[in-house]
Amino acid sequence: MTFTSLLPLVLYVAAAAAYFVHFSRPDPRGGRLATALLGGAVLAHTFLIGMQTVEAGYAPLVGTTAAVSAFVWLLGLAYLYVELTTDERAMGVFVTVLLAALMILPALNPETEARPALLRSPLFTVHVLAMLFAYASFALAFVLGITYVLLFKEIKAKHLGFFYTRLPSLQTLDKMNGRAIIVGWVFLSAGLLIGGVWASQIGGSTDPRAQAMGIADPKILFALLSWGTYTFALFARRTIGWSGRRAAWLSAIAFVIVLLNLVPVGYFLTRSHNF
Amino acid sequence: MRLFAVGISHRSAPVELRECVDFARQGVEPALAALAERKAAHEVVVLSTCNRAEIYAAADSDGASDRLGRFIGEYHGIPWERLAPHVVVYRGQEAADHLFRVAAGLDSLVVGEPQILGQVKEAYAKASGAKATGALTNRLFTTAFSVGKRVRTETGLGEGAVSVSYAAIALAKKIFGDFKKLNVLILGAGEMAKLTGEHLRAQGVHQLTISSRTFETADTLAGSLGGTAVRWTSVDEALATADIVVTATGATEAVLTRGRVEEAMRRRRDRPLFVIDIAVPRDVEAEVGRLDQVFLYNIDDLQAIVNENLSRRASEVQRADGIVREEVARFAAWMQSREVLPTVIALRTRFEAIRQSELKRLEPKMAALPPDARARVDEITHLIVEKLLLTPTEQLKSTGDEALAVAYADALNRLFSLTSGRREPEADE
Numbered sequence: 001m002t003f004t005s006l007l008p009l010v011l012y013v014a015a016a017a018a019y020f021v022h023f024s025r026p027d028p029r030g031g032r033l034a035t036a037l038l039g040g041a042v043l044a045h046t047f048l049i050g051m052q053t054v055e056a057g058y059a060p061l062v063g064t065t066a067a068v069s070a071f072v073w074l075l076g077l078a079y080l081y082v083e084l085t086t087d088e089r090a091m092g093v094f095v096t097v098l099l100a101a102l103m104i105l106p107a108l109n110p111e112t113e114a115r116p117a118l119l120r121s122p123l124f125t126v127h128v129l130a131m132l133f134a135y136a137s138f139a140l141a142f143v144l145g146i147t148y149v150l151l152f153k154e155i156k157a158k159h160l161g162f163f164y165t166r167l168p169s170l171q172t173l174d175k176m177n178g179r180a181i182i183v184g185w186v187f188l189s190a191g192l193l194i195g196g197v198w199a200s201q202i203g204g205s206t207d208p209r210a211q212a213m214g215i216a217d218p219k220i221l222f223a224l225l226s227w228g229t230y231t232f233a234l235f236a237r238r239t240i241g242w243s244g245r246r247a248a249w250l251s252a253i254a255f256v257i258v259l260l261n262l263v264p265v266g267y268f269l270t271r272s273h274n275f
Numbered sequence: 276m277r278l279f280a281v282g283i284s285h286r287s288a289p290v291e292l293r294e295c296v297d298f299a300r301q302g303v304e305p306a307l308a309a310l311a312e313r314k315a316a317h318e319v320v321v322l323s324t325c326n327r328a329e330i331y332a333a334a335d336s337d338g339a340s341d342r343l344g345r346f347i348g349e350y351h352g353i354p355w356e357r358l359a360p361h362v363v364v365y366r367g368q369e370a371a372d373h374l375f376r377v378a379a380g381l382d383s384l385v386v387g388e389p390q391i392l393g394q395v396k397e398a399y400a401k402a403s404g405a406k407a408t409g410a411l412t413n414r415l416f417t418t419a420f421s422v423g424k425r426v427r428t429e430t431g432l433g434e435g436a437v438s439v440s441y442a443a444i445a446l447a448k449k450i451f452g453d454f455k456k457l458n459v460l461i462l463g464a465g466e467m468a469k470l471t472g473e474h475l476r477a478q479g480v481h482q483l484t485i486s487s488r489t490f491e492t493a494d495t496l497a498g499s500l501g502g503t504a505v506r507w508t509s510v511d512e513a514l515a516t517a518d519i520v521v522t523a524t525g526a527t528e529a530v531l532t533r534g535r536v537e538e539a540m541r542r543r544r545d546r547p548l549f550v551i552d553i554a555v556p557r558d559v560e561a562e563v564g565r566l567d568q569v570f571l572y573n574i575d576d577l578q579a580i581v582n583e584n585l586s587r588r589a590s591e592v593q594r595a596d597g598i599v600r601e602e603v604a605r606f607a608a609w610m611q612s613r614e615v616l617p618t619v620i621a622l623r624t625r626f627e628a629i630r631q632s633e634l635k636r637l638e639p640k641m642a643a644l645p646p647d648a649r650a651r652v653d654e655i656t657h658l659i660v661e662k663l664l665l666t667p668t669e670q671l672k673s674t675g676d677e678a679l680a681v682a683y684a685d686a687l688n689r690l691f692s693l694t695s696g697r698r699e700p701e702a703d704e
Contacts, residue, residue: 151449155449155570156570158576160580160583165434169449169450169451169452169453170450170547171450171451171453171547241544241545241546242545244546244547246545
């Protein structure tokens with residue numbers, strides 16, 4: 001464990017703490033500090049990933065730990081983009097807690113894993129990046145969904161308090177949730193498609209992992225399951241009017257599938273993606 | 276020059292009297308002109324709102340407060356005996372404290388209400404336009420504006436709706452975000468329906484639809500509000516497209532039943548519906564609130580929000596008080612330094628005169644000295660005078676207590692027989 005590999009985690013934790021303080025006691029200076037800390041964390045993380053790339057000579061996307069690290073980085077960037085364009089910091093506390101928690105994994109195991117011959121294809125890099133960006137988008141949708149439900153409950157119960165004063169309107173949360181799911185769905189579809197093409201290319205390999213590529217593998221099964229859930233969410237919103245609370249719950253449940261796939265399935269269950 | 280605030284407010288006078296004392300009725304300009312004509316004070320600002328009529332003034336003598344009080348009565352044709360018990364006079368620092376509290380919304384009937392700061396600004400602008408203000412009132416009012424702004428941004432004193440209609444509008448904003456695309460349906464065409472309609476129209480809703488059992492009354496109200504009227508039998512269709520429904524009918528039993536709203540929700544594909552029931556007895560079945568995506572608030576619910584906001588504001592009063600105290604102290608220090616400034620100048624002039632006369636007296640003895648030694652003598656004597664005066668000057672300027680500062684100045688005037696006395700304060704701005 002080195003300073004460079006630990007610094008992003010420390011900064012993510014600091015940012016989470018700052019967002020928490022800002023959320024419980026909103027004031028503009030605290031908000032700017034939180035954003036600055038998160039910006040610093042993403043910057044330090046960018047530096048770490050850059051170093052790893054230079055050292056290894058390839059993008060550090062091999063193995064679940066590296067994938068989690070890249071996911072955290074992409075989600076940090078995506079959230080900062082949303083915050084800067086909407087000037088809305090209330091979601092920061094939820095996002096940064098997720099970032100800090102997930103960043104523990106790469107911080108504990110900062111070694112860049114050797115790249116097997118199987119993964120020496122540009123398709124692999126594009127596949128991983130597309131999947132991770134989709135997951136980052138879904139993470140934002142998840143946070144928006146949770147905050148929607150919290151605010152919805154307060155208004156419905158006529159008990160206006162904590163979230164009522166801190167969150168944007170239900171309509172805004174719902175719209176942003178819908179957009180995040182569309183963006184995520186496009187990247188997820190592309191990522192799955194590219195993954196499929198790549199898997200068929202390596203089909204002749206004797207590597208057991210290449211042999212295990214198939215619908216029966218938990219990693220692939222879960223990915224398809226999440227695609228199915230998000231496709232349903234899009235369809236339900238457009239045609240049967242599942243917006244608002246139902247859409248919020250759906251995006252929360254779907255992201256649980258994504259998160260299960262990213263961490264436990266990636267580490268323990270898959271036989272095709274255990275690089 | 277002293278500061279005064281003289282007048283009546285909702286705290287000191289009953290509404291019958293406040294109604295009579297209203298400078299704003301004919302505009303405050305004639306009042307300012309009348310005050311100037313009488314030479315009631317050097318500087319005046321007239322603040323007149325529905326809940327207060329006050330004159331802020333800077334004058335030389337203490338008698339000004341009495342003159343200003345009587346002026347208020349005479350100007351409105353109210354006998355002094357009737358007015359006098361209700362007139363409140365603030366002097367010096369107290370006047371600043373009072374104005375800052377007024378500007379901060381601390382003295383308002385509804386604590387923290389936002390209009391008052393604008394009214395204070397307008398009062399000052401009018402007085403300034405009539406050239407009735409001066410150095411003291413200029414500083415007083417600009418400080419008051421910044422107190423008002425600080426309280427607004429640094430405390431939660433003005434936060435949360437404190438009237439039922441604003442509470443409803445704030446809720447609608449939290450649900451829908453933006454009023455521009457909203458369709459509003461109002462059931463009932465009475466006074467409450469009209470008031471709510473006016474509020475909602477002011478928010479810029481997309482469409483206002485009104486329905487009532489008698490189509491004609493709905494049509495009349497729709498005409499005056501710029502909306503459209505629909506027949507009582509077509510309410511179901513209107514429900515399907517509305518985002519906000521306001522019910523204010525005189526009906527004795529529920530107009531919107533669970534079944535009826537359930538059907539409407541199906542037709543509107545479960546888009547959120549905000550139902551505001553301001554009728555007593557209620558127009559909407561309580562069961563309606565259990566439907567998913569329906570937010571039902573009745574008059575008691577809204578009143579509860581208002582009460583909660585009021586108590587939250589009350590807890591912010593202390594923080595606002597702190598800001599007012601801080602600014603009053605700063606303003607008082609500034610007034611103090613202005614008051615003692617003539618004494619300070621006179622004292623310095625006196626010391627310098629002594630130095631010059633002594634130098635002149637010693638001139639023959641120093642004639643033999645080389646020029647640079649003479650220059651040194653001049654420099655040393657100057658430094659001695661400066662050093663001697665440094666501490667007394669600082670003490671004089673920083674005395675927190677107004678009476679003490681005056682006593683100090685008085686003592687200095689006598690001890691050093693300073694003749695200049697007090698200057699006209701306007702001269703130094």
